[in-house]
Structure formats: C-alpha cells, structure tokens
Amino acid sequence: MNENGADHVRREIENIDPSAVNRVRQEKNAGLKPLENTEGGVVLRFAPNPNGPLSLGHSRGVVINKHYVENHDGKIVLRFDDTDTVVKPPLVEAYDWIIEDFEWLTGSKPDISIKASERMPIYLKYAEKLLSEGYGYVCECSSDEFKKHRMSMVPCPHRNRPVEENLKLWSIMLNGGKEPGDAIIRVKTDMTLPNPALRDWPAWRIQKNIHPVVGDLYNVWPLLDFQSAIEDHEQGVTHIIRGKDLMDSTRKQILLYDHFGWTYPETLYWGRVSIHDQGSFSTSTMREGIDSGVYDGWDDPRLPTLMSMRKRGYHPNAIKSFWTEMGITQKDVAISLDSLNAVNSAKIDPTSRRISVIMDPVEIDITGDVPEKAVLPFHPDNQSLGNRHHSTKTGRVVIERVDLEDEIRLKDFADISNVENNYQIISTKKSDDRKIINWISADSIKDCTLVMPDGVDLVRKGCVVEDTELFVGEVIQMERNGFAKVMEWSDDSRVLHWLHR
RNA sequence: GCUCGUGUAGUGUAGUUCGGUCCAUCAUGACGGACUCUCGAUCCGUCGACCCGGGUUCAAAUCCCGGCACGAGCACCA
Numbered sequence: 001m002n003e004n005g006a007d008h009v010r011r012e013i014e015n016i017d018p019s020a021v022n023r024v025r026q027e028k029n030a031g032l033k034p035l036e037n038t039e040g041g042v043v044l045r046f047a048p049n050p051n052g053p054l055s056l057g058h059s060r061g062v063v064i065n066k067h068y069v070e071n072h073d074g075k076i077v078l079r080f081d082d083t084d085t086v087v088k089p090p091l092v093e094a095y096d097w098i099i100e101d102f103e104w105l106t107g108s109k110p111d112i113s114i115k116a117s118e119r120m121p122i123y124l125k126y127a128e129k130l131l132s133e134g135y136g137y138v139c140e141c142s143s144d145e146f147k148k149h150r151m152s153m154v155p156c157p158h159r160n161r162p163v164e165e166n167l168k169l170w171s172i173m174l175n176g177g178k179e180p181g182d183a184i185i186r187v188k189t190d191m192t193l194p195n196p197a198l199r200d201w202p203a204w205r206i207q208k209n210i211h212p213v214v215g216d217l218y219n220v221w222p223l224l225d226f227q228s229a230i231e232d233h234e235q236g237v238t239h240i241i242r243g244k245d246l247m248d249s250t251r252k253q254i255l256l257y258d259h260f261g262w263t264y265p266e267t268l269y270w271g272r273v274s275i276h277d278q279g280s281f282s283t284s285t286m287r288e289g290i291d292s293g294v295y296d297g298w299d300d301p302r303l304p305t306l307m308s309m310r311k312r313g314y315h316p317n318a319i320k321s322f323w324t325e326m327g328i329t330q331k332d333v334a335i336s337l338d339s340l341n342a343v344n345s346a347k348i349d350p351t352s353r354r355i356s357v358i359m360d361p362v363e364i365d366i367t368g369d370v371p372e373k374a375v376l377p378f379h380p381d382n383q384s385l386g387n388r389h390h391s392t393k394t395g396r397v398v399i400e401r402v403d404l405e406d407e408i409r410l411k412d413f414a415d416i417s418n419v420e421n422n423y424q425i426i427s428t429k430k431s432d433d434r435k436i437i438n439w440i441s442a443d444s445i446k447d448c449t450l451v452m453p454d455g456v457d458l459v460r461k462g463c464v465v466e467d468t469e470l471f472v473g474e475v476i477q478m479e480r481n482g483f484a485k486v487m488e489w490s491d492d493s494r495v496l497h498w499l500h501r
Numbered sequence: 502g503c504u505c506g507u508g509u510a511g512u513g514u515a516g517u518u519c520g521g522u523c524c525a526u527c528a529u530g531a532c533g534g535a536c537u538c539u540c541g542a543u544c545c546g547u548c549g550a551c552c553c554g555g556g557u558u559c560a561a562a563u564c565c566c567g568g569c570a571c572g573a574g575c576a577c578c579a
Contacts, residue, residue: 028515028526049579088579126555143577150575157561184577195504197575205577247505248574271507272572284578325528331507332572339513342529342567349542355541381542413537430538438539480539501540 006411032327035239037266042074043238046102046110047228050080050094054101056304056319057273061286063323064241066106073282076103077235078110078248081228082117083221085209086180088284092212097298101306105316112235116227119234124174124223125261126230127185127204131166135259136203138169139186150199153192156376159200164330173206174465176219181207188224189255196405197248197474198255201225229253237265244269244330271332278304278337302453313475313485313499319342326377341500348475353385355470357437357450357478357496359463360401366416368425371393374441376412388468396442398464403437409440411479440466440480450484452498475499 026230033041044065048058069076078099082090095115103109118125130136139146139158149156161169173183193199203226210216222230224307226247230241232363240250250267257264274280281304289295290305299307309319322343354377374392378385397410406418414424415434430436444467447458470489471477482501488494 029527047579051579081579084578087576101519139577148574148576166549181577193504195575196502197504198574201548201575202577205578223577243508243573246579249579251505251574269506322513325514327508329514331514333513335513336511337530339529345541352541354539354541376538378543380537380539409538413538422567436538477541480541482541501551 003144016302017189029167032064032067032071032324035266037076038072038238042069043070043077043236043237043240044069044074044233045079045237046240047075047079047081048098048204049084049088049092050082050115051088051476052091052094052287052305053097053298054105054306055281055286056275057308057310059105059319060103060270060273060326061241061324062102062105062330063320067320067324068239068241073272074238075111077501078113078237078239079231080113080117081224082115082211082213083223083385084223085207085211089209090212091287095213097307101310103343104310105306105319107316114231114235115213116231117211117351119231119251120214120218120235123227123230127222127226128170130187130203130256130259131170132163132186133259134163135256136185136187137161138164138173138183139200140168140183142181146200150196153199154199155191159191164466173204173220176208178206178219180208185220187252189252189258194302195248195251198251201252201255201393203256208230225249225252226256227386229256231332232265233260233262239266239268241268241328242269244271268328269330269396273326273332274334275304276334276336298456299385300458301451302456302458311485312497313348313483314340314344314353315347317346322469337500344500345483349477350379350382351385352451352475352477352483353470354380354479355388355466355468355476356440357448357463357465357481357484358398358400358438358440359450359461361440361445361464362401362404363396363398364404364423366395366414366423366425370425371428374413383496389442390466391443393443394443397439398437398442399437403435405435406433408436409436411436413439440464446494448494448496450496450498451487465496484498 019468046061046065050053054062055462065076067072099113111184117153128443137159137210138161139156141156143157146156169183172178180394183206184202186200187203188199191199202223204220204222206219209218252266286295290297295303298305299311301308301312311441317339322340332434370392372391372393377383377389378388409415409430414428415431416423421468444466445464448463448465450463451458451460470486472486472489474486475483476486483499484496485499
C-alpha cells in the first residue's frame with residue numbers, strides 16, 4: 001500500500017484519464033483580486049489628513065481604491081479627515097493640493113469630496129444619540145488614570161453616570177465650559193475585553209484651537225474612530241481598504257456599529273511600505289523641514305510628495321502600475337526606489353527625446369574632411385520625433401573628459417583617431433567597434449545647470465548641452481546618462497532636474 | 502504585559518480558501534549572449550525561494566500542533 005505512493009496514484013489516474021497527469025505550467029494571476037460582496041454596488045473612500053499634500057505612501061490608497069471603483073463601476077469619496085487642530089493641524093492650502101494630486105494620479109476628480117469639519121452637525125447628533133442611549137459616557141479621568149483602568153480591567157468611576165448627567169456634562173463641554181484634558185467622551189464597550197485597545201475607547205475630546213475651515217465654532221472634536229465610523233455609514237461606504245495598523249480601529253468601530261445596529265463595511269488591509277534608499281518622512285517632519293528652510297517647499301526634489309514626483313517627471317501611470325502590481329498583501333514590505341524607477345523608465349523611454357549633455361567638457365579639434373553639419377535623431381526608435389541639426393563648420397567638438405581616448409566614434413557623426421596629438425577624421429561611417437560616445441559641436445554648445453540630490457543636499461552642477469529647442473516640462477534622456485526634466489529653457493537660463501537612470 | 506497580524510528567490514509578487522494539475526508564477530535584479538551608431542530600447546538564456554521543528558496523509562507551500570522572527574495596536578494623532 002505504501003510503496004510507490006505518489007507514483008501509484010499517478011498510474012491510477014493515468015488509467016482513468018491520461019491527460020490528467022500532464023504537467024501544466026503555472027501562470028500568475030494578473031492584476032488585483034476582485035472585490036467580494038459587490039452586489040449592492042461599490043462605494044469606496046480615500047481619507048487623508050489635509051496637513052500637507054499627498055505623498056508616495058498616500059498614493060497607494062488613491063490608486064488601489066480608484067482601481068476598484070473603475071472595475072466595479074462604483075464611486076469614490078475623497079474625505080478630508082480634519083478633526084484634529086492640535087496634533088496634526090490642517091493646512092488650509094492642502095485641501096486643494098490633495099484634489100490636484102488625486103486628479104493628476106487618477107486622471108479624474110473624486111465622485112464626492114467632503115470635509116469632516118463641515119460635517120460636524122451630523123457627528124454631534126450621533127454623539128448625543130450615543131450618550132442618550134447609554135452607549136457612551138463623559139469620562140473625567142486623565143489619560144494616565146484611565147490607562148490604569150484599561151490595563152486592570154476595572155471600570156473608572158465615571159462609567160456608570162446616569163444618562164442625564166452625561167448629557168448635562170456634554171452640553172457644558174460643547175459650550176466651552178471645560179478645558180482640554182478635563183473630560184472626554186468614551187464609547188462604552190466592555191472593560192474585560194481581552195484586547196485592551198478596545199476597552200471603552202475614546203470618541204470625543206476637547207480642543208479649542210481655531211480650525212482653518214470652520215474657525216472657532218466647536219469646542220469638542222471627534223476622534224478618528226468615531227468620525228470615520230459615522231461618516232462611512234453616512235456615505236454608504238461598502239468596502240474599506242486600510243493599513244493593518246488600523247485593524248483595531250475596525251474592531252472598535254464594529255462595536256460602535258453594534259450599538260447603532262448598523263452593518264460594518266467589508267474591510268481589507270495592507271501592510272507597511274518602506275522605501276529602502278529613502279528615509280522615512282512623515283507629513284509633519286516634512287512640514288518642519290520646509291518651515292525651517294531645509295527644503296525649498298513641498299515639491300522639493302528630495303521629498304517623497306506627489307507634487308515633487310510630478311515635478312521631477314514621474315508618469316502617473318508608473319505609480320499606478322507600481323501599486324497595482326504590488327497588490328494589497330498584509331505583508332510589510334521594503335522596496336527599492338529602483339523598482340519604481342524601472343516602471344517609470346518603461347513609461348517615458350519611448351517618448352523621451354535624446355539630448356547630449358556633458359558634465360566635464362573637454363574641447364578637441366578635428367582635422368580632415370569634416371562635414372559641415374551633423375544630423376542626429378532625437379530618438380533611435382521613434383523617427384516621428386525628428387532630428388537635431390548642428391553646424392560642425394569649425395571642426396571643434398566637446399566631449400566628456402573621461403571619454404578622451406585615442407580612437408573614438410562621435411555618435412552618429414564620425415570615427416576619429418588621435419594621430420600625433422591631433423584628432424583626424426577617419427570615416428563618417430562606423431568603420432570598426434571603437435567606443436561610441438556622445439558629443440556636442442563646439443559651434444552649438446550652451447551652458448546648462450543640472451540639479452540633483454546628493455545625500456541630503458541638493459546640488460547644482462554646471463554642464464554644457466547642445467543648442468536645441470526644448471520645452472519646459474519635457475522629460476529628456478541625457479545620452480548615456482539617464483533621464484532629466486527640463487525646468488528652464490531660455491537664453492538666460494537652461495536648467496535640468498535629474499530624474500533617474 | 503495583553504491583543505492582533507505577517508513569514509515564498511536580492512527585492513516585490515502568484516499559488517494557501519477546497520492537499521495532488523507546484524521538481525512552485527510573473528516582474529525587477531544580477532550574470533551571459535544577440536541586436537542596436539547611447540551605459541537607452543528590444544530579444545534570448547542562466548541564477549535564485551516555500552521561516553524552523555514535529556504531526557496527519559499514498560501525497561503538504563497548502564491542513565494540525567509547537568517554536569522562532571518581524572511588524573502593529575493598547576494616543577484626549579490620523
């Protein structure tokens with residue numbers, strides 16, 4: 001019975017259906033898994049804090065949610081979670097920035113766009129409902145005091161206040177009669193729950209800072225778990241896709257939904273993403289760096305904001321396929337920027353014009369039968385991009401100092417050889433397999449600046465470039481050297497920003 | 502401490518629900534080659550992985566038990 005185990009079974013199967021044992025090469029399932037439970041329609045949401053523009057990290061949420069909305073004919077809600085005016089105060093300009101970032105990345109505006117701060121009347125209504133139905137209470141413990149209760153599972157002395165007293169204290173809080181830290185609204189769950197994070201979690205706190213959108217209208221503000229839970233219900237959100245650090249948030253919110261008799265949306269999670277060759281930037285650290293002058297602004301090339309990436313020349317579709325290929329696994333991943341850059345290169349290479357840029361120029365004289373002009377294609381595989389025309393009358397060319405060898409080929413122009421300290425033209429046709437280098441006719445060189453990050457610094461390197469009509473905003477490929485974006489292009493100033501190899 | 506989650510090639514993934522079609526997919530990377538007037542593009546090839554230990558079974562990446570590693574939550578941040 002045991003002998004020839006798998007082989008035995010294989011033979012048995014072969015007797016029944018010979019084709020069943022043929023090996024079929026496995027294939028990879030392409031694309032994201034479709035959403036489940038979509039019969040009632042699909043409403044998704046992306047909910048950033050408007051304390052700055054969107055970062056590369058945020059873009060995962062935009063891309064994945066938008067992808068599902070398109071595939072399930074659903075709607076996407078852009079919701080500004082701006083209910084904290086103290087720890088992560090909203091930036092008034094960020095609301096528009098985020099909408100622009102969203103539109104740049106997805107090619108369209110969100111179906112619905114709301115600010116939590118403007119929805120306060122709704123949240124307040126539910127806060128009152130929570131209290132009057134006995135599902136919440138005003139807690140006057142300090143956070144340290146409550147922590148002890150949470151850990152020891154012993155209810156705090158405020159837990160059993162009568163509803164009337166809770167409502168009375170609530171109205172005092174609403175009217176500014178209490179100071180931040182004096183009191184908080186908690187959702188009554190169960191102090192003996194095994195997961196400490198879920199025990200009587202906080203829903204509202206007192207904050208009296210001016211809110212950039214609604215001013216000084218409110219003395220109390222809901223916390224994420226409450227505000228988000230209510231708003232998801234109000235918007236009819238069907239699926240939530242969030243980081244797995246918010247798993248306990250889901251569990252807290254389900255407890256609240258149970259109180260109200262609602263059904264919680266389907267929830268999917270993804271793990272953390274860190275970029276290898278890039279430090280971790282939180283929106284608040286970026287903001288500090290900008291305020292203190294370390295960075296030039298939110299679009300500084302050293303910052304991982306979408307603003308910066310757009311400015312540097314990333315194609316939105318590269319970011320899109322990068323995230324959809326990664327999918328929504330719960331694994332924490334550390335990726336290299338090279339992976340993104342590889343996707344971006346593939347997107348931009350077919351349309352990027354080739355331009356010769358020389359960082360460390362050295363001029364050489366060519367003697368012999370030098371043609372009067374040179375014609376080089378802007379793109380080796382895409383003739384529709386046209387040609388570059390340069391005069392070579394003087395017979396002088398500029399090349400990269402490191403390319404200075406006795407036998408070289410000036411790309412698309414001529415083979416030259418050093419004979420007794422004198423470069424002579426051997427042939428205009430490619431005559432052997434000597435090194436091919438990029439060059440510029442001395443008749444048409446222009447000064448140029450290449451801006452690139454170097455560690456934490458941003459350096460401006462002088463260089464020369466061929467005299468060609470480029471337009472600002474175009475991404476070019478510097479021959480043999482990688483991609484760059486044209487930032488300025490006039491007789492006064494020619495500036496390129498380094499993108500990637 | 503309590504709770505939750507995750508472990509597949511260098512990196513990122515497919516497959517794990519329902520064990521055999523998996524001597525494990527695809528991309529990127531590295532290496533080699535072809536082609537090309539860029540170190541670009543294109544094409545071909547090679548390399549390389551189921552966290553560990555038991556168990557169940559004819560058969561385990563997949564099921565069970567036990568470890569280990571990493572991450573997260575227990576904020577009056579989101």
